[in-house]
Amino acid sequence: MFIKNGWYVAAWGNEIGRELTQRWIAGDPLVLYRTEAGKVVALEDRCPHRRASLAKGRLVGDTVQCGYHGITFDCLGSCVHIPGQEKIPGSMAARAYPVLEKWQWVWVWMGDPDAADESLLPDFHYNDAPGWVATGGCIPVKANYQLLTDNLLDLTHETYVHGKTIGNSAIVETPISYRVEGNEVHVERIIRNAPPPPLFQQVRNFEGNIDRWQIIRFQMPAHISIDARGLPAGTNDIERGMRWFSINSITPVNERSSLYYWTITRCFSLEDESLTKVVSDQIYKTFMEDVEVLEAQQALIETDQRRKAEVSIRADSGSVSARRIVQRLVEKDASTTSERMIPEVAQ
Known part of the structure; x- marks a missing residue:
C-alpha cells in the first residue's frame, strides 16, 4: 500500500x-x-x-x-x-x-x-515563508502511515484526546464539509462563537468566544496541511486573533511504522521566542497523545483475527476519500511497473 x-x-x-x-x-x-x-x-x-x-x-x-x-x-x-x-x-x-x-x-x-x-511536491512554503516562524520536529510512530493521515483528516478526536491543548466540545458538535479535487482532499470545519481551547487561550489571551476554522488539505502520498484560525467571535480582527499552519508529512518506514515530520508555523508574535517554545512543547505533547492512541490502534488491528470490516461515519469522509486516492495510485504504480517488466516479443 x-x-x-x-x-x-x-x-x-x-x-x-x-x-x-x-x-x-x-x-x-x-x-x-x-x-x-x-x-x-x-x-x-x-x-x-x-x-x-x-x-x-x-x-x-x-x-x-x-x-x-x-x-x-x-x-x-x-x-x-x-x-x-x-x-x-x-x-x-x-x-x-x-x-x-x-x-x-x-x-x-x-x-x-x-x-x-x-x-507534485506539497505546497508547504509556509515552513520558511517571510512573515512566518516555524517550529517542529520528527516523531517515530509504531503505526501504519495511513492511521496518521486518518487522524489528521478527522479532527473530531480533538474533543476527546486533546482536551488540555487544542480540543473542546465545540469541535464534535460542528459537522465537516469535504470535497475531492483530483488527487487532493479538502476538509473544512467552521466553528462559530465557541470558547477557545486551552492552547489558543494561552497564546492569544482571548477575552471571550471565538470563531474557529480548520481547513485541511491532503496531498498524496501522505501530506496534510491544516490552516487553523481563531478570531474574536463575529470579527475579522486578525490582530487580536491567531492563525497558524499545522504542516504534516508522514513517511512510511514499513507497513507497521512511520516517521511523522511536523511543523507549526505562525504569523503573529514572530519575535517572541518564549511563545515559540510554548507552542512547540504543547503541540509536541498533543501529538504524543495521538501517538499513544495510534500505536495501541495498530496493535489491535494486527491482532484482530476476525478481520471484520470497519464501520465508517460521516466524519470519516475525508480520510476515506484519501485512502481511495492512495489505493488507486498504488494500483497505477503497480500496473506501470508490471508493464515495464513484460519483455517485448520479437517480430
Whole structure:
C-alpha cells in the first residue's frame, strides 16, 4: 500500500551532512549524505555485491565506499572502484534516487526517476515563508502511515484526546464539509462563537468566544496541511486573533511504522521566542497523545483475527476519500511497473 511515484520527506535539511545516514522509506533502505559542494545524495543502502549496508561504510570525497569489501560508488550509484579488479560489471551499480531540498526538508522520489516531478511536491512554503516562524520536529510512530493521515483528516478526536491543548466540545458538535479535487482532499470545519481551547487561550489571551476554522488539505502520498484560525467571535480582527499552519508529512518506514515530520508555523508574535517554545512543547505533547492512541490502534488491528470490516461515519469522509486516492495510485504504480517488466516479443 505504498505509492512509489511520489515525494517523501527523508530528513530535516540540517540532519544530513558529511556522514552517511540511513533512512527506510516505504520498505526500502536509503543512504543519504551531502557532497563537498553541499548537494544531498540518496542511494539504495544495499551494496549490489553482497547487500551490505553502504551506510556502514565511509565517504571518500563524494563517493561511498562499502565497509565490507571496499567497493566504491559515485553520486549516481555507478561503481568506480573494485579492489583488486579492473573490469567493473555493468550490473555493479547502486540505485540513485531523485532528491529535492525545499522548505527545510529533504525530499526523495521513490519511484520511476524519469517521472520525478517537482510540481507534485506539497505546497508547504509556509515552513520558511517571510512573515512566518516555524517550529517542529520528527516523531517515530509504531503505526501504519495511513492511521496518521486518518487522524489528521478527522479532527473530531480533538474533543476527546486533546482536551488540555487544542480540543473542546465545540469541535464534535460542528459537522465537516469535504470535497475531492483530483488527487487532493479538502476538509473544512467552521466553528462559530465557541470558547477557545486551552492552547489558543494561552497564546492569544482571548477575552471571550471565538470563531474557529480548520481547513485541511491532503496531498498524496501522505501530506496534510491544516490552516487553523481563531478570531474574536463575529470579527475579522486578525490582530487580536491567531492563525497558524499545522504542516504534516508522514513517511512510511514499513507497513507497521512511520516517521511523522511536523511543523507549526505562525504569523503573529514572530519575535517572541518564549511563545515559540510554548507552542512547540504543547503541540509536541498533543501529538504524543495521538501517538499513544495510534500505536495501541495498530496493535489491535494486527491482532484482530476476525478481520471484520470497519464501520465508517460521516466524519470519516475525508480520510476515506484519501485512502481511495492512495489505493488507486498504488494500483497505477503497480500496473506501470508490471508493464515495464513484460519483455517485448520479437517480430
